[in-house]
Amino acid sequence: MTHPSLPPARGKLIENAALAPYTWFRVGGPADVLFLPEDEADLAAFLAALDPAIPVTALGVGSNVIVRDGGIPGVVIRLMGRAWGEVMKTGELELTAGAGALDLAVAKAAAKHGLTGLEFLSGIPGSLGGATRTNAGCYGRELKDVLVRLEGVTRSGERRTYGAGYAPVEFTYRHTDLPDDFIVTRLVLAASGAGDAAEIAGAIDTLQARRAETQPIKEKTSGSTFANPDPPGTPDQRSAWKLIDAAGCRGLKVGGAQVSPMHCNFLINTGEATAADLEALGELVRARVFDASGVSLRWEVRRIGRLHAGSESA
Template sequence: MMAAANPIPTTGIAGLMPPVRGRLEANAALGPQTWFGVGGPAEVLLRPADADDLSSFLGALPPELPVVTLGKASNLIIRDGGLPGVVIRLARGFSGIVVEADGIVCGGACLDMTVAEHAAGAGLRGLEFLAGIPGSIGGAVAMNAGAYGAEITDVLDWAEIVNRSGEFLRLPVEALGFGYRRSSLPEGAVVVRVRLRGEPGDPAIPRARIVEIRAAREASQPTRARTGGSTFRNPDPATTPLKAWQLIDEAGCRGLEIGGAQVSEKHCNFLLNTGAASAADIEALGEEVRRRVADSSGIDLHWEIRRLGVPGHLATLGGAA
């Protein structure tokens, strides 16, 4: 028997929400759910029960309402004014994992690390790099995440999505237009399931590689701090052989602070919330780093961290005019 739909909030745009079997919450706090620990609320937050619930919701949602999907919010700044429209977060109904002879099928909410461990346990090589990416599989596909010499485009067979109109589509890797830290997913689409290839073999080999990756991350990155991962993309090697962190260091930005935000002393392509930062502090610090790097090297660093939402002084959430 199908569970009864949850009650729908009635304030602001929340009164326009279609019924769901999952959870709908108006003016939902997002900051505590991000790795930085900052940012304003979602006008409406949806946690769909499963892919069918998500499909019916999006199919009935007024098309003019904006939709944003958040993964584990590890590579993200949500601005202090929050996110207008509907924010979607996938949970338990999107976390299934099925190991096959030469690959793994997993839900969009699965942690990258969990997928790497399942693959290694089955003796599948080639997915160990996921152990170095602190996010979810859906987010990894959306940004063609990569680390330690590999990226999603190298191992993806297909991704199943629910598009903004509520349709299910299975897209082969060739249809996703992958580039460096980007894909061409349709706007508003949600990655609900993917298939990743692996090379069968001895489980000891991928397990050992995961141990190496974990140790390397711990030694070189501020993994225990409130951070968002790598802040800027590495420049095109044809422009400079230097990595983003080297350019930032040479520009004298290591340890630089604005408000409660700081450039990490351990790895200066990481920004930190030292305890009292706002989203505006973190974004302003990133822009100051970009300015100093441009002044010292002539290189224009591009953000890798996504920045979403409304600056605090422009907030009009909760149905305000």
């Protein structure tokens, strides 16, 4: 697609917009068009009027994606700005938040209101929209465990609500069955109970300190590259990092991409990596793990876009 005829919008529309700065890996090509909707009505009207042949991709804060070097075809939608990041207490044990809110901000807002059960969100460096799509989780809890309902907009611009009493949605390990081009705009989340604000804030600080000791959170990375081969709860669950370590891949490099010496299920961009380097390194790791253990690792990081400028492959 070169110059799509785009419907009018109140928010910003930017053609050939660089995306690498919006991703943790800092790699990848541009979006044909980047749309920063002003609010949900703006998003819905834009999608309703957009040529249905033009693909649409949501991008959160890019902490779980490799945007490929050829960039993303069609329209990329990011929910940026104060309106999308609002977090409000809307019930005794309930918060309502925009899908652009950072998970950490939601955890901190819960703490401020003396609400327990949302602390785990502080360990996930993404937005609520991304957390919904990936059913993000850590420390034994996942987004689905705290979700009351979610709202969003379909590709054709229709507003839809999912959750108890609304359209059904299924969450599994790091996955939801929401339509691929559904844009999540708002979530209602349930806390487990009431507690002391300072104690909850202290628990968040402890979780964050633990993360900093065990994960390369200051690097250009995207978290766990591969899903653990066995679902959570499986007895003697095998972990991806142990298989990668046993296959001798800790510190392995392709171009500017490296398997993190600190946590070998994390890939890092050491400075000049391309998306192709990261993907090639990931595939090399998969091949070595398969040779060493017979396990075929599944990518958890989402690889999106065209391999090369002008190519159609996505």
